[in-house]
Amino acid sequence: MIRAYRLLIVAVLFVACGGKPTARPNLLLITLDTTRADHLGAYGYARAKTPNLDRLAASGVLFERAVTAAPLTLPAHASLLTGRYPFRHGVRNNGSFTLAETTPTLATAFHAAGYRTAAFVSAFVLDRRYGLARGFDVYDDRLDLERGAADTVKAAGDWLVAAAGDPRPFFIWIHLYDPHDPYEPPPPFKAAFADSPYDGEIAFADQQIGELLGRLHATGRDGSLLVAVAGDHGESLGEHGEATHGLFVYEGAIRIPMTIGGAGLPRGQRVAALVRGVDLAPTLLDIAALPPLAGIDGRSLLALVRGTGAGPQDAYSETYFPQLYMNWAPLRSLQDARWKFIDAPSPELYDVRNDAGERANRAADDPARTATFRRAVVAAAGGAERPAATARVDRETAEKLAALGYIGAAVAPADQADEAARPDPKAMIDVFNQLRDANTALQHRRFAAAAHAARDVLARDHDNAFATMILARADLEEGRYREAAAGYLRYATLVPASADAHHWRAIALSRLGAVDQAIAEEDAAIGLDASDADAHELRGGLLASRGRTDAALADLRAAAALAPDRAAVHVGLARVLLDTGKLADAAAEIGRALALQPTNLDAIAAQASLLAAQGQPDAARRAFERVLAARPDADDVRLDYAAVLEQLGNRAAARAEFERLAAGRETPDAVRREARRRLR
Numbered sequence: 001m002i003r004a005y006r007l008l009i010v011a012v013l014f015v016a017c018g019g020k021p022t023a024r025p026n027l028l029l030i031t032l033d034t035t036r037a038d039h040l041g042a043y044g045y046a047r048a049k050t051p052n053l054d055r056l057a058a059s060g061v062l063f064e065r066a067v068t069a070a071p072l073t074l075p076a077h078a079s080l081l082t083g084r085y086p087f088r089h090g091v092r093n094n095g096s097f098t099l100a101e102t103t104p105t106l107a108t109a110f111h112a113a114g115y116r117t118a119a120f121v122s123a124f125v126l127d128r129r130y131g132l133a134r135g136f137d138v139y140d141d142r143l144d145l146e147r148g149a150a151d152t153v154k155a156a157g158d159w160l161v162a163a164a165g166d167p168r169p170f171f172i173w174i175h176l177y178d179p180h181d182p183y184e185p186p187p188p189f190k191a192a193f194a195d196s197p198y199d200g201e202i203a204f205a206d207q208q209i210g211e212l213l214g215r216l217h218a219t220g221r222d223g224s225l226l227v228a229v230a231g232d233h234g235e236s237l238g239e240h241g242e243a244t245h246g247l248f249v250y251e252g253a254i255r256i257p258m259t260i261g262g263a264g265l266p267r268g269q270r271v272a273a274l275v276r277g278v279d280l281a282p283t284l285l286d287i288a289a290l291p292p293l294a295g296i297d298g299r300s301l302l303a304l305v306r307g308t309g310a311g312p313q314d315a316y317s318e319t320y321f322p323q324l325y326m327n328w329a330p331l332r333s334l335q336d337a338r339w340k341f342i343d344a345p346s347p348e349l350y351d352v353r354n355d356a357g358e359r360a361n362r363a364a365d366d367p368a369r370t371a372t373f374r375r376a377v378v379a380a381a382g383g384a385e386r387p388a389a390t391a392r393v394d395r396e397t398a399e400k401l402a403a404l405g406y407i408g409a410a411v412a413p414a415d416q417a418d419e420a421a422r423p424d425p426k427a428m429i430d431v432f433n434q435l436r437d438a439n440t441a442l443q444h445r446r447f448a449a450a451a452h453a454a455r456d457v458l459a460r461d462h463d464n465a466f467a468t469m470i471l472a473r474a475d476l477e478e479g480r481y482r483e484a485a486a487g488y489l490r491y492a493t494l495v496p497a498s499a500d501a502h503h504w505r506a507i508a509l510s511r512l513g514a515v516d517q518a519i520a521e522e523d524a525a526i527g528l529d530a531s532d533a534d535a536h537e538l539r540g541g542l543l544a545s546r547g548r549t550d551a552a553l554a555d556l557r558a559a560a561a562l563a564p565d566r567a568a569v570h571v572g573l574a575r576v577l578l579d580t581g582k583l584a585d586a587a588a589e590i591g592r593a594l595a596l597q598p599t600n601l602d603a604i605a606a607q608a609s610l611l612a613a614q615g616q617p618d619a620a621r622r623a624f625e626r627v628l629a630a631r632p633d634a635d636d637v638r639l640d641y642a643a644v645l646e647q648l649g650n651r652a653a654a655r656a657e658f659e660r661l662a663a664g665r666e667t668p669d670a671v672r673r674e675a676r677r678r679l680r
Helices: 002-018 051-058 073-082 106-112 149-162 197-219 277-287 302-306 321-326 367-381 395-403 429-443 447-460 465-477 481-494 499-511 515-528 533-545 549-562 567-579 583-596 601-613 617-630 635-647 651-663 669-679
Strands: 026-032 061-067 116-120 138-140 170-176 225-231 258-261 269-276 315-319 331-335 339-343 348-351
Touching: 026 197, 051 197, 051 225, 051 258, 073 106, 073 277, 106 116, 106 170, 106 277, 116 149, 138 149, 149 170, 149 197, 170 197, 225 277, 258 277, 269 277, 269 302, 269 315, 277 302, 315 367, 331 367, 339 367, 348 367, 429 447, 429 465, 447 465, 465 481, 465 499, 481 499, 499 515, 499 533, 515 533, 533 549, 533 567, 549 567, 567 583, 567 601, 583 601, 601 617, 601 635, 617 635, 635 651, 635 669, 651 669
Parallel strands: 026 170, 026 225, 061 269, 116 138, 116 170
Antiparallel strands: 061 258, 225 258, 315 331, 331 339, 339 348
16 A cells, blocks of 8 residues: 555656646645755755655755745745745735735736636635735635644645646645644654654655645646745744744745756756745746746746756845834845855854854954945845834734744834844844743743743843733733733833734723723724724723613624624623613624524523513523523623522522622622622
C-alpha cells in the first residue's frame, strides 16, 4: 500500500514536471505559513520528514536564497500575489490593512485569461475582508481563527473533483497554516517530534500535500501541471531573542522556501542566486505566457533559470509591526549577494556570505557602505513615516489576532514620537517576550500571571498600551473593577481612537453600579465606532435599567441589526420588549434567538417569561425549571420562577424560593430586594 502511494506521487510529479508544456498549464500554488527553508529536507535539514515537498523540489527548480517582503502573513501574501513590495501595494501589517481593489493580482490575471480560480486559506489573517479574494471564483475562508491542513486540503480536493469535468485550465491557491505558533502537531507527528514540535507541524503539512497531489492525480487533470511552493515568511525560533516572527527582519524570519516545477522547467535545478517572493507572480505568469502585472517590483526568474539572464540585484524586507502596534521603530532591510543592511535607530550591517547568523554588526566599521545602503532604502521605500491603516480593527478582529499570537492587535497607540526617538526593537526584545507571555496567559485565562507579566512590562515601558490593556482586562476578570476602570481610562488616553477602551471601562463601571458613568463611556465608544454592536447592546441595557426604554430599544435594535447572528443580542432586545408589553415583538426576537441557538438558556428563560405574560403559567413553569436544572445559580430566573409558582397557587413553594433568594449570599442586590418585598 505504501509503495503504491509513493508510485502515485511519482506519477503526479512525472506528468507535472517531465512532459511537454501546453500554452495554458494548470497551476497549483501552495503557500506554507511560518516555514523556514532550512527546516525542509530539500534544503539540507537532516531531521526533516518532508518527502512530498522534497520530491516537488527535486522535480523542478529550487531557489536556495529566496527572501520574503515581510515577516507577517498578510503583507507577505499580498507581495506573493501581486509582485509588489508592501510600500507599493500598501498592506503593511496584519489586521489593519486591506489590499486596494485596483491592485492587480495573480488571481485577477488568471481569471481574465479564462482560468477557473479558487483559493483555500487556513487562518483568519487571510480573511476575504483583507482584499485577497478578488479574482477568485471561490475563496474558501470558512473558519473562525484557523483550520488544520487536513480540513483545508479536503476542501481544496473536493473543489478539484467537482471541477474535473470543466475543460478550462485552473489556478488553485492553497495556504497551510500549521507550522504557526503554538506548535501542536497531531498524532503520529506529536510523538515523533516530541522534542521539536515545529518540525512535526511541517511534517504534517507535508503529508497533507501528498494527499492533495493524490486527489489531483485521481481527477486526471494533472497534465501540464505547474506546481509552485513558497513560504510566506520564516520563524526565528529564538534567534536574536525572538521566539516567533514579526518583530525582526533577520534571516530566520525572512528567508523562505521557494520551488517551481512543471510546464517544461528543468528538473533538479538549484539556483543559488538571491531571489525574492515578489518574483514569484511574474515568473508564474511568464511560464503561462500571460502578460505581466502592472506596477510590479518583482521580475520573472525564467531567464535566470535558463541561464540567459541575471536575477535581481537586491532584496527588500520590512516590518512595520513594531511601529504600528508598539510605537517602536519600524525595521527595513536591503541585501545583495553579500551584504545585508537593516535600517534601525541603531543601524546594522552584516556580511551574510560569511556571517549567516548575523552576529557581527559591521555598521560602525564600514560607515560608507552603511550610508549607501541607507540611501538606497530611502530611495526605494521612502522614509519610515507611519503608514495609515486601511482596515478597521474591530473588537472581534483584535481578539482573533491576539488569539493567533499577534500581540498589540487592539489599536495602534498614538504616534507622538519621531523616527529617531522611537525605541529600537532589538533593545526591546525582552519587553516584547514579556508581552507575549502576558498575552498567552490572558488567552488561557490565567489572569494573575497575565497581570504579573503586564506589570513587569510597564515597569520598563511605562506607556506600553498593550500591557496597559492586558492589566486592565486581568483586573476586570478578577473582580477588581475600580482598578480595571482606572486602567481602561489610561488605555483610552494612550490610544484615543480605541472604542474598546471606553466599552470595557463601561463594563467595569456598570459592575460598580456607576450606571450613568457607564452610559457616558458607551456614548464615547459609539462616537468612535458607530458599528460597535457590543457598545450598543450594553448601552441599551443600561438605559433600560434607568427607565429610558425608547432609547434602550433604539440601541438594542441597532445591536441586533449589526450582529444579527448573535442570539444574546436578540434575547436582550426581547427582555426590554417584554418589560414594555410588546409581546409580539418580543416573541419574534426570542424566535430568532432560538433559531440561532435552540438550547440557549437565556433565550429559553426569556421564552418562559413570555409564556407567563401570555397567561400560560404552567408552560412557563416547565421552561423555567429546564433552565434552573442546568443553571441553578441563575437568581434572576429563579425570581421569575417563584412568581409563576405563586401565580399557579403553589404559595409554599413560591415562598421557599423567595426565602432562598432573600438569604443568599451571592444574590444580586436588586433580586434580593424584590424577593424580600414579595415575602412581606
